[in-house]
Amino acid sequence: xxxxxDQCRRAVNGEQHRTATRTLCRECFDGFRGQAAGLMAGxxxxxAISTAGWLQRVREAFRRDTxxxxxxx
Numbered sequence: 001x002x003x004x005x006d007q008c009r010r011a012v013n014g015e016q017h018r019t020a021t022r023t024l025c026r027e028c029f030d031g032f033r034g035q036a037a038g039l040m041a042g043x044x045x046x047x048a049i050s051t052a053g054w055l056q057r058v059r060e061a062f063r064r065d066t067x068x069x070x071x072x073x
Contacts, residue, residue, distance in 0.1 A: 001013070003023060010025060030056060031056055
């Protein structure tokens with residue numbers, strides 16, 4: 001099913017992730033989860049932003065490794 005991500009506004013044909021107020025694509029939802037984890041860990045907004053960025057880089061590295069035929073480690 002095709003939908004439009006409420007954050008990046010891209011048309012996405014695939015899995016949609018619902019938050020309390022938005023429907024997000026996988027990439028935007030990863031950032032949302034990183035921000036939520038950063039806020040829950042403490043440190044306020046700066047920690048939320050850095051945790052979201054860290055999670056995004058980890059996910060991208062995992063996808064690159066998996067696409068290259070690796071085990072995703």
